[in-house]
Amino acid sequence: MQTQDCDTQRDRFAQGKPLWARAIATPATEFGPTSLPLLSGQVPTGLRGTLYRNGPGRLSRQGQTVDHWFDGDGGILAVRFGPEETTASYRYVQTQELQTEEAKDQFLYSGYGQMAPGPLWKRWGVPPKNVANTSVLALPDKLLALWEGGNPHALDSITLETHGLETLSGLTAKLTYSAHPKRDPQTGTIYNFGVIFGPKTYLQIYCSHASGDIDRQASILLPGLSLVHDFVLAGRYLVFIVPPLRLQMLPVMLGTKSLSDALQWQPHQGTQIIVIDRDTFEEVTRFETDPWFQWHFGNGYEDTVGHIVLDYVRYPDFQTNQWLKEVVTGYPQTPALGMLWQLHINPQTGQVLQNEQRFSLGCEFPVVSPLETGQETTALYLTHHSHSQQPVEEMFDCIARIDSQTSGVVSMAFPSGCYPMEAIYAPDPTSSDQGWLLTVVFDGNQDQSTVQIFSADQLDAGPIAVLGLPEIIPFGFHGTWQAAE
Numbered sequence: 001m002q003t004q005d006c007d008t009q010r011d012r013f014a015q016g017k018p019l020w021a022r023a024i025a026t027p028a029t030e031f032g033p034t035s036l037p038l039l040s041g042q043v044p045t046g047l048r049g050t051l052y053r054n055g056p057g058r059l060s061r062q063g064q065t066v067d068h069w070f071d072g073d074g075g076i077l078a079v080r081f082g083p084e085e086t087t088a089s090y091r092y093v094q095t096q097e098l099q100t101e102e103a104k105d106q107f108l109y110s111g112y113g114q115m116a117p118g119p120l121w122k123r124w125g126v127p128p129k130n131v132a133n134t135s136v137l138a139l140p141d142k143l144l145a146l147w148e149g150g151n152p153h154a155l156d157s158i159t160l161e162t163h164g165l166e167t168l169s170g171l172t173a174k175l176t177y178s179a180h181p182k183r184d185p186q187t188g189t190i191y192n193f194g195v196i197f198g199p200k201t202y203l204q205i206y207c208s209h210a211s212g213d214i215d216r217q218a219s220i221l222l223p224g225l226s227l228v229h230d231f232v233l234a235g236r237y238l239v240f241i242v243p244p245l246r247l248q249m250l251p252v253m254l255g256t257k258s259l260s261d262a263l264q265w266q267p268h269q270g271t272q273i274i275v276i277d278r279d280t281f282e283e284v285t286r287f288e289t290d291p292w293f294q295w296h297f298g299n300g301y302e303d304t305v306g307h308i309v310l311d312y313v314r315y316p317d318f319q320t321n322q323w324l325k326e327v328v329t330g331y332p333q334t335p336a337l338g339m340l341w342q343l344h345i346n347p348q349t350g351q352v353l354q355n356e357q358r359f360s361l362g363c364e365f366p367v368v369s370p371l372e373t374g375q376e377t378t379a380l381y382l383t384h385h386s387h388s389q390q391p392v393e394e395m396f397d398c399i400a401r402i403d404s405q406t407s408g409v410v411s412m413a414f415p416s417g418c419y420p421m422e423a424i425y426a427p428d429p430t431s432s433d434q435g436w437l438l439t440v441v442f443d444g445n446q447d448q449s450t451v452q453i454f455s456a457d458q459l460d461a462g463p464i465a466v467l468g469l470p471e472i473i474p475f476g477f478h479g480t481w482q483a484a485e
């Protein structure tokens with residue numbers, strides 16, 4: 001065993017927690033524009049633009065920890081790759097709720113898994129806290145911090161100053177806007193949706209101009225109170241896959257259960273697949289298939305005979321939600337591995353044609369080049385567990401490229417105690433089939449976060465540049481790349 005591995009093991013034994021837990025042990029520290037030291041390699045001259053990432057920056061206050069990882073206050077990291085230097089900033093999204101809690105220095109609101117303190121009746125009719133912590137959408141004149149339970153927050157793209165809730169000229173306070181919008185790479189048109197709870201549950205689907213302003217919207221009835229986190233743009237279609245989860249509304253309304261705890265896994269309901277024509281928003285087909293749960297899709301496309309092909313990370317049940325809840329303890333114990341699957345469906349007949357696992361290791365955060373959204377891709381990228389990891393308690397320690405034609409896998413394993421977040425694809429403006437993968441890595445041995453750049457088609461060559469960040473960046477969820485004008 002190498003010395004570094006021995007040190008890692010000793011540290012783990014001493015603390016009883018895996019090293020990644022250090023990254024979320026204390027609230028993130030904000031910092032303004034800071035020049036990043038180049039620790040190794042060289043930043044490619046063609047890489048010009050900004051990497052934005054979002055995630056729960058604050059999980060505790062006055063010794064109290066939130067009840068679910070999804071309830072941490074959103075913090076935005078912006079890394080700007082300029083001609084002279086690379087700089088970074090980190091700012092919390094200044095939601096109204098965060099400012100109120102800051103003023104009293106205590107948690108006051110219910111959330112996805114969090115229950116507000118105090119008597120039961122004080123929770124009645126109070127909406128959950130908008131934590132603005134899940135992803136970002138970079139628009140020409142603003143940055144949106146996204147959270148699927150409410151409206152997005154608008155931020156200044158440069159300073160990360162929060163301007164407030166954003167309607168995109170079409171959202172009302174009752175409408176929600178998910179954290180997984182899809183942008184057509186040819187037209188810039190943006191598609192998204194929200195799940196609207198009420199006497200009837202429905203998907204509100206949106207089509208926006210490249211500016212972000214909503215041009216069209218429509219309502220699609222859902223079979224019940226379920227959780228839909230992501231969707232697929234595939235050629236002419238939008239595909240929604242509704243897992244067999246049902247929300248027990250009464251305990252949520254009475255304030256006796258959180259949303260997270262009130263979601264029941266009901267596999268007998270089956271998974272419902274809904275295909276929508278993206279031009280008319282009319283329903284093309286709707287049918288049921290085997291029960292599974294997914295948070296995320298990789299991408300989708302129409303093949304040469306008009307069938308829809310899509311990649312997703314499949315879980316056998318909803319235990320993944322318990323694992324995500326336990327992340328805040330730094331020592332999750334509930335097994336919940338997601339695996340990459342590929343689904344083929346016939347949108348005309350409403351049939352599953354094929355549904356198979358593509359990759360043998362637990363994984364998440366599938367991404368593709370933004371130039372290939374909705375069409376057949378060259379490759380898919382994801383974060384995954386190495387063979388040697390103990391996945392139940394561990395965060396991912398590898399990133400991989402899976403070739404779409406050959407299914408060949410090229411993987412990059414990080415050193416022991418180092419954990420990459422979701423890898424973001426930045427296209428090379430000088431070569432349409434080339435690009436870079438950008439990821440933020442937490443090194444638990446050094447208590448340091450870095451930004452690492454890889455050639456997307458040569459991951460196993462290691463990072464071509466590593467830049468040091470001035471503070472630890474807690475594990476986050478999603479990000480985006482905005483190329484310089």
Ligand SMILES: [Fe+2]
Binds near residue numbers: 180
């Ligand atoms: Fe997500």
